[in-house]
Amino acid sequence: MKLKHVMIVLRKEIKDLIRDRRTIISSIVIPMILIPLVNIVMGGGIQKFEQDMNENVTVALSQSSNTAEIRELVRDRILSKNPNIILVDTDDPVKALENNEIRCIIELESSYKEKLEEGKPIRVTLQYDESKSKSQAAADIVAWAVDEFSAEVIEERIIALGLDPAILQPVQIERMNIAPNDKGNNMMLEMMLPFLISMLVAIGGIPAATDLVAGEKERNTFEPLLTTMPDRGSLLLGKYLAVTLFSFVSLIAIMAGLSIGYMINPNSLTIGVDEGLKGITLEPLAVVLALLITIALGMTFSGIQIALSTIAKSYKEAQTYLSFLMLATMIPGYATMFMQASDLSPVMFALPVMNTVVAFKMVLSGSINYFNLVLALATSIVFVALTLAFAASLFKKEKVLFRN
Numbered sequence: 001m002k003l004k005h006v007m008i009v010l011r012k013e014i015k016d017l018i019r020d021r022r023t024i025i026s027s028i029v030i031p032m033i034l035i036p037l038v039n040i041v042m043g044g045g046i047q048k049f050e051q052d053m054n055e056n057v058t059v060a061l062s063q064s065s066n067t068a069e070i071r072e073l074v075r076d077r078i079l080s081k082n083p084n085i086i087l088v089d090t091d092d093p094v095k096a097l098e099n100n101e102i103r104c105i106i107e108l109e110s111s112y113k114e115k116l117e118e119g120k121p122i123r124v125t126l127q128y129d130e131s132k133s134k135s136q137a138a139a140d141i142v143a144w145a146v147d148e149f150s151a152e153v154i155e156e157r158i159i160a161l162g163l164d165p166a167i168l169q170p171v172q173i174e175r176m177n178i179a180p181n182d183k184g185n186n187m188m189l190e191m192m193l194p195f196l197i198s199m200l201v202a203i204g205g206i207p208a209a210t211d212l213v214a215g216e217k218e219r220n221t222f223e224p225l226l227t228t229m230p231d232r233g234s235l236l237l238g239k240y241l242a243v244t245l246f247s248f249v250s251l252i253a254i255m256a257g258l259s260i261g262y263m264i265n266p267n268s269l270t271i272g273v274d275e276g277l278k279g280i281t282l283e284p285l286a287v288v289l290a291l292l293i294t295i296a297l298g299m300t301f302s303g304i305q306i307a308l309s310t311i312a313k314s315y316k317e318a319q320t321y322l323s324f325l326m327l328a329t330m331i332p333g334y335a336t337m338f339m340q341a342s343d344l345s346p347v348m349f350a351l352p353v354m355n356t357v358v359a360f361k362m363v364l365s366g367s368i369n370y371f372n373l374v375l376a377l378a379t380s381i382v383f384v385a386l387t388l389a390f391a392a393s394l395f396k397k398e399k400v401l402f403r404n
Contacts (some may be wrong), residue, residue, distance in 0.1 A: 003228065008238070009237070010241050012238070016211070017211070022207075023207040023211060026207060027207050027208075027246070027249075027250040028249065028253040030071070031251050032254075032257045032260070034257070035254065048056055053133070054141070055084050056084065056086060057084050057104070057137075057142075058103055058138075059086070059087055059103060059104045059142060060088050060090045060093040060105055060106070061074065061093070061105070061106055062107035062125075064110070065108045066089075069113075070108055071087070073108075075089060077152075078146060079147055081113055081145065082141065082144075085142065088101075088102060092374055093127075097129060100132070103132075103139075104127065104139050104142050105126070106126060108124055109122060119157060126139045126142055126146075127137070135185040157241070190353065190365055191337050191338065193337075193360060194356070194358070194359075194361045194364070195329075195337060196286060196355045197294060197360060198332075198358070199330065199356050201248070201298045202250045202297070202328065202353070203326055204249075204250035205244065205247030205298070205301060206323075206325065208242060209305030209306055209308075209322065210305075210319055212242060212306075213306060213310050214320070215315050218315050235241065235395070236306070236391060236392055236395045240303065243255070243302040244298055247298045251298075262401045275374070279307065283366075285370070286368045286373060287335055289370075289376075290359045290360050290373070292377055293355060293356050293359045294356055296377065296380030296384050297355075297380060299387075300383045300384050301325065301388075303388045303390065303391045304325065304387050304390075304391075307390050309321075309322070310394045310395065310401065311400060328352075328353055332354035333353075333357055336354065337358050340365070341356030341367040344358045344362060346375060349373070349375045350379045352379075352380075355375075355376035355379060355380060356376070356380070358372075359376045366374065
């Protein structure tokens with residue numbers, strides 16, 4: 001095996017991939033266009049959904065409670081602190097609820113006035129449709145308003161007895177965040193980004209690997225390639241490097257799409273966090289180690305993809321085999337998604353795929369353990385060697401290369 005021959009094969013494969021419009025469009029162009037569009041649609045959809053859930057919450061009184069006295073109590077006392085709740089008048093509140101004209105029905109027991117005067121609890125019934133998210137949210141909002149009214153009534157009764165309302169809360173809780181100011185609440189980023197990077201690296205080279213071996217078999221160009229000057233080791237290494245390079249080009253394209261999407265909708269990476277992304281303090285050495293681990297993961301999957309594409313007899317068969325690789329990243333990704341950096345054990349840094357996920361999670365959290373990162377890098381290099389050796393062994397077997 002000569003380096004010159006490896007570079008010749010690599011250049012040839014890169015040219016073939018660039019000429020293949022199907023591969024370029026599916027792996028580079030579509031992600032850079034589709035991901036920002038998804039962010040626009042999802043961002044606008046989520047904001048509209050939240051707005052619709054919390055604004056213009058239409059409610060009505062039940063027929064038995066629809067009196068001027070109860071209406072005044074509900075409008076001026078119970079719902080007065082929430083301007084988003086709109087009390088409407090309707091002849092048939094149940095039908096209005098079914099037709100989505102209102103979201104919730106409020107009913108007070110008939111003896112509410114006497115019970116309030118006697119200091120007894122009154123019953124407020126909320127009727128809503130649990131199958132409709134807006135109706136369920138409206139019931140929660142109205143229930144909160146009723147709780148606020150209940151607290152006011154209790155305070156009034158305590159004052160009437162000549163007591164201090166503060167006796168109702170003998171213990172007050174004060175929360176104090178001791179995290180550094182430059183360390184924001186980037187929980188969503190720590191959960192999703194490691195999993196996303198690992199998955200994209202794992203599947204990014206699939207189109208290239210499918211085309212460079214199984215595709216050439218199908219086009220009957222693989223056998224003539226074996227008769228050229230480069231030996232099989234050079235052919236394998238050239239194709240292997242092309243697949244690895246393409247997987248990272250695909251990753252860069254997708255990350256570019258995510259970046260564009262984030263600029264369009266900054267909340268796309270911080271779901272559930274009002275402040276959005278804050279400063280993330282990254283250790284340069286830890287980042288370098290994490291990137292090296294990611295590169296090793298890409299090289300590991302490139303070896304597996306070349307091997308599976310070699311075994312396959314056709315392009316479609318290779319696609320079937322390679323599609324299962326996504327599961328190899330999803331399982332460890334989901335297994336560690338809700339873990340904190342302090343929960344990660346050294347064993348996780350020695351397992352394929354999982355080591356990349358937990359390495360990025362550790363780097364993003366700022367809680368760096370360099371022994372674990374070095375362990376992850378060392379094991380990743382071992383996995384690269386094993387997968388490449390496996391692919392090389394297949395390239396030496398005639399019955400595998402020329403399966404019919």
